[in-house]
Amino acid sequence: MSEKEIKNLEEIFDQKIARDEKIEPKDWMPEKYRQTHIRQMSQHAHSEIVGMLPEGNWISRAPSLRRKVALLAKVQDEAGHGLYLYSATETLGVSREELYEQLHSGKAKYSSIFNYPTVTWADIGAIGWLVDGAAIINQVPLCNTSFGPYARAMVRVCKEESFHQRQGYEIMLTLSKGTKAQKEMAQDALNRWWWPSLMMFGPTDDKSTHTAQSMKWKLKRKTNDELRQQFIDQTVPQAEILGLSIPDKDLKWNEERKSYDFGEINWDEFWQVVKGHGPCNRERLQTRVNAWENGAWVRDAAMAYAEKNAERKIKKAV
Amino acid sequence: MKDNLIQYILGIADNSLILGQRLGELTGHGPAPEIDIAITNISLDLFGQVRSYFQYAAQLSDKDITEDDIAFLRTEREYVNVLLVEQPNTDFGYVITRQFLFDQFHYLLLSALQQSTDATMAAIAKKSIKEVSYHKRFSADWMKRLGDGTKESNQRVQQAVNDLWGYTNELFMLTDADKQAIAEGIGVDVTLFKKEYYENVAAILEEATLEVPTQAFFQKGGKEGVHTEHMGYLLADMQYMQRTYPGMKW
Numbered sequence: 151m152s153e154k155e156i157k158n159l160e161e162i163f164d165q166k167i168a169r170d171e172k173i174e175p176k177d178w179m180p181e182k183y184r185q186t187h188i189r190q191m192s193q194h195a196h197s198e199i200v201g202m203l204p205e206g207n208w209i210s211r212a213p214s215l216r217r218k219v220a221l222l223a224k225v226q227d228e229a230g231h232g233l234y235l236y237s238a239t240e241t242l243g244v245s246r247e248e249l250y251e252q253l254h255s256g257k258a259k260y261s262s263i264f265n266y267p268t269v270t271w272a273d274i275g276a277i278g279w280l281v282d283g284a285a286i287i288n289q290v291p292l293c294n295t296s297f298g299p300y301a302r303a304m305v306r307v308c309k310e311e312s313f314h315q316r317q318g319y320e321i322m323l324t325l326s327k328g329t330k331a332q333k334e335m336a337q338d339a340l341n342r343w344w345w346p347s348l349m350m351f352g353p354t355d356d357k358s359t360h361t362a363q364s365m366k367w368k369l370k371r372k373t374n375d376e377l378r379q380q381f382i383d384q385t386v387p388q389a390e391i392l393g394l395s396i397p398d399k400d401l402k403w404n405e406e407r408k409s410y411d412f413g414e415i416n417w418d419e420f421w422q423v424v425k426g427h428g429p430c431n432r433e434r435l436q437t438r439v440n441a442w443e444n445g446a447w448v449r450d451a452a453m454a455y456a457e458k459n460a461e462r463k464i465k466k467a468v
Numbered sequence: 469m470k471d472n473l474i475q476y477i478l479g480i481a482d483n484s485l486i487l488g489q490r491l492g493e494l495t496g497h498g499p500a501p502e503i504d505i506a507i508t509n510i511s512l513d514l515f516g517q518v519r520s521y522f523q524y525a526a527q528l529s530d531k532d533i534t535e536d537d538i539a540f541l542r543t544e545r546e547y548v549n550v551l552l553v554e555q556p557n558t559d560f561g562y563v564i565t566r567q568f569l570f571d572q573f574h575y576l577l578l579s580a581l582q583q584s585t586d587a588t589m590a591a592i593a594k595k596s597i598k599e600v601s602y603h604k605r606f607s608a609d610w611m612k613r614l615g616d617g618t619k620e621s622n623q624r625v626q627q628a629v630n631d632l633w634g635y636t637n638e639l640f641m642l643t644d645a646d647k648q649a650i651a652e653g654i655g656v657d658v659t660l661f662k663k664e665y666y667e668n669v670a671a672i673l674e675e676a677t678l679e680v681p682t683q684a685f686f687q688k689g690g691k692e693g694v695h696t697e698h699m700g701y702l703l704a705d706m707q708y709m710q711r712t713y714p715g716m717k718w
Contacts, residue, residue: 202496209495211709233501271718440497445500447560448499453617
């Protein structure tokens, strides 16, 4: 293809995005667009799959049958999200095996929030309320992103996430109306999950490397700092209803900005976890690798059986 | 009569409770996300059934109890599930074989229970059998894939069949509560379909190119509350919150 032809295709592509039309897998797209989407979508898929582990940790110990069923269903939803997102990523010409390989080798990232441990039942409430709450704020704009399969997957994902968030908040509400031990459990969970939740929006705008390009492709519509502020403004009143205090002594309503001012995020901790040295990074990855490796003989058996069956069908037909 | 019905309900529901608990341990650790979703789904179905049974049992009870008291606050000797369902998730071969051996029984049980003279039991059976017919298909399909897949999968699943076979006979033993419930037309006489069960199981094993074990020694005890050593750990895990924080609402 000549340079002129490529330039022409690029123009058509840019115009489509400007008109808010969807880019579909078979459309021409710049290689960088393809690569960025593979990276972001697979990272999102990996986050869903790894994200099953901290909550899965409480399925066997859920305190009531109702909570156990709800938690099982939630973690199952996450597996489903992982599947849609892997499938959507595959439309960009990468196989699921390659994507797993990238996760297992540590090349691909997943959301750092899942590298924190779930140590009490209240953590299940806090994750639903805060982590899913932050994820929704990050993800709702993606329902209108330019790449069609991603946008459509996100519509469904966001619906389910908002259900999870309400469910998590309801766990916190029950705890906050409960005994002293339950209230303390809820406050302790908020103390541990608050700051990592704020970190879910990524580095501050001046440190974020992908923002400009992602804005252009509608992979992002608001900056990290804007989204973080939105989360804080939305969550503080919810904490007040629960009678819990946000663990930030600098948190204060700013009448002029009509927003909350908040304290400094510990960016050293953020980078430490991103770089693989959080409390559970090694364990989460090892668990995924084990599940995959221990399952190899099962997947091999399914393939072998399918092949034998196909042969049997051919023989029968002959 | 009411006490007997409660005991009869536990004899059915505890199997779903303990198997559901075992399957729940696997969520997030399956060989592929599709399998993870399916196994979690079966666990969800079983817990859904448990809730229907236990809510009914709580309603029948003279004591002021809930489904959760029944699920979480009994001693090990008071759980009356069969030994088969409490066996650990040794590997996927054991998980599927345990499921297969139970599903084949569960389906026949619920088919008959739909005719119970107790309207609630009949209704629960009617709702549950739709779910269990799916479980039965899932586990039988996987028995075939593993049995007739690779040499390794064949050996692994055969090992699981051999090891778990000794727990099948207990499915057909009648407790006093069973006998009384049968006499009242509420309960199902499971001995009537024992032959059919073993024929169905053998047919699928054969299709899966697996050998039907010929051993004649069987284990029992679960139905009388005498469990394998695995059970205590399963309960310690399951009851943790209720035991640590007694009397609280969640």
